[in-house]
Amino acid sequence: MEAGMGGSGRPGTRPDLVIFDCDGVLIDSEPISLVRLTDNLNRIGVPIDLDTVARRFTGTSMTSIMAHIAADYGVTAPAGFADEVRADTLRAFEAELTAIAGVAEVLGTLPDRRCVASSSDPARLSHALTLTGLLPLFGGHVFSASMVKRGKPFPDLFLYAAERMGADPGACLVIEDSVPGVRAARAAGMRVFGFSGGGHWRHDPAAADLLGAGAALVFDEFRRLPELIAA
Incomplete structure (x- = not known):
């Protein structure tokens, strides 16, 4: 299932930075x-x-x-x-705990700079990404809502991640599975793709929920991400 239309950090160009939420995007937690x-x-x-x-x-x-x-x-x-x-x-x-299907394979070949920006605390993030073997794929670039004053749906975490990574917010692409996360990315001035492939999305309005919050598109198979970024 996919809804919406393509583009990355800026439509027609590759993003300078891809920011991944963790729970429900990288891991099926x-x-x-x-x-x-x-x-x-x-x-x-x-x-x-x-x-x-x-x-x-x-x-x-x-x-x-x-x-x-x-x-x-x-x-x-x-x-x-x-x-x-x-x-x-x-x-x-x-x-x-398991990783979302296809995540390790995609991250192993994706050429774009990347980081994690999650509402989870640092200990849980490190533990979950270690359990699923994904932590080395981010080179230590993992940011938690505990590092900023306000969590999602406020933009603070995404702006903090972009600043730490030396990226212009307008050139960032966020991958999010939740309405608060999509709203936070849009409030940060970032383009966002909604992901609905996690086990918690069991109801039909998943795409409508994420699109309504401001996602440029919604996809439910992680292996499709490279082609969507390139579109």
């Missing part, structure tokens, strides 16, 4: 993470189900999630809650 988050929220008294968590919080930092939980449900997380969720999720990763 979102189904695992969302289940663990839902169970832990239920544990502290938040009456929320998996579908609601997936719809509202996919691609969102833990800081933003807990702010929404406090505002909408009146539940303040106990001390150490975020660390407990993180540890629980990492244990599940050890047993279940």
